[in-house]
Amino acid sequence: MSKQVSKAYSIEDLRLAARQRLPRAIFDFFDGGAEDEKTLRDNVAAYQRRRLLPRVLTDVSAIDTNALIVGKQARLPIAIAPTGAVGFGRRGGDIAIARAAAAAGIPYTLSSTATASIEQIAKAAPGRLWFQAYILRNKPFLASLIDRAYAADYEALVITVDLPVGGKRERDFRNDFAVPFRFTPKNMLDFAQHPSWLSDIVRYGMPVMENLIGLESQTTNASAIASSVGRNYDPAFNWESLQKIRDTWPRKLIIKGILNPHDAVRVADMGCDALVVSNHGGRQLDGAVATLDALAGIVRAVEGRIPILLDGGIRRGADIFKALAMGAAGVMTGRATLYGVSAAGEAGAQRALEILKDELVRTMQLCGTSAIGNIDRSFIFND
C-alpha cells in the first residue's frame, strides 16, 4: 500500500489527496454541486445534526456487517452509486472501483456515462453488477444499452429519474470544463500544474464515455457535461414510460432519485424492486431536501413494501449507521470511492471502503449493537 493511501485515515483525507493530484477543473466536476451548493452541503450537515444514543454492556466482541441489499446478502450495507466520467480522474478508474466493490462483497453500479463499457466491467470485475440508465431521447440506443446489460448478466437496472435536465453546475462553467477538453489558457495552466495526471493523458489520451459511443452528440460543448443533457436525455419521460421499462426488464429494477413520499409509493405500486432516496449528490436541484431528512417520510409511506436505499453525503461509517437507524436498508456512496480512486487508483478505492467499514464496525461497537438488523430508531437521540 502506498504511503499516501495508508496515511489516509478518513474520506476527507482521500478527498484532499484527490484535490492535490487532479487539475482543478476535474476535481471540481467531481466535488461540486448545483448553483449555491446548498443541497450538497446539507446532505453532509443532515448527518451532523443527528446525535447517537448508544447502549452499553452488550458484548460487542463479534460484529456482523452483512446486510440484505436488494434481495441478496452483501458483506456491508453499501452499494457503489453510479458516477460518470471517472476516467477523467484516473485512467481505468471505473474498473478499479468495480474491482474494489467486488473485493468488499458489495454491488457496483456502472453509469451510462462511465468511461468503461458494460462488457469491460463485466469481464474485469467478478462481483454483483447493476447498470444505471439515463433516459435517452434515442430510444433504440437506450434499448440496446439495456439489452447489453442483460446479456452481460447485470443483476439490476437502475433508472435515474432526477435528471430530466442538467443541474446548473457553476464550477464547471467557471473552469471551462467540457468533454472533450477545450484547451483554453486557463485550463492549460491548470493541467500543467498537475504532472502526474497530465502524464497519463499525454500517454493514453483522454478517456471517452464508452457506453455512449455511437450516440449522436455524445461529446458535450464548451459549457459542461450538464449541457449535453438537453440534447441527449429525454425530459418527456414519465410514469407511463417507466411502466414500460418495468414490463420489459425481467430482473431487479431500482429507481434512483426519489425524494417525495408520493413518488415513493408510486414506485412501490408499480412493482419496482427498490428505490434510492437521492438528490444526485446535490448536483441537480439546489435547495432540494437533504436525503437523510427525506428518508423518514418515505419509510413511513412505503410501509416496508420495498427496500429503501439512500445516497448523498456519506463520509463516515457513523453516517451509514444513522441512515440505517432512520430506516434505510443500505446506502450508496458516490464521491467516497471516487476520491479514493482519483487519489490512488484501485488501492485508493479499496481504502475508501475499508475506512467506511472500519468506522461502521467501530460505531456499532460503541453503540452496543452487533448486527445490522438491530440498528433502529432507538439509537437516534430525540429530546
Ligand SMILES: Cc1cc2nc3c(=O)[nH]c(=O)nc-3n(C[C@H](O)[C@H](O)[C@H](O)COP(=O)(O)O)c2cc1C
Ligand atoms: C462525478 C459524479 C458523477 C455522477 N454521475 C452519475 C451518473 O452518471 N448517474 C447517476 O445516476 N448519478 C450520478 N451521480 C450521482 C451519484 O450516483 C450519487 O447519487 C451521489 O454521488 C451520492 O452522493 P455522494 O457523492 O455524496 O455519495 C454522480 C455523482 C458524481 C459526484
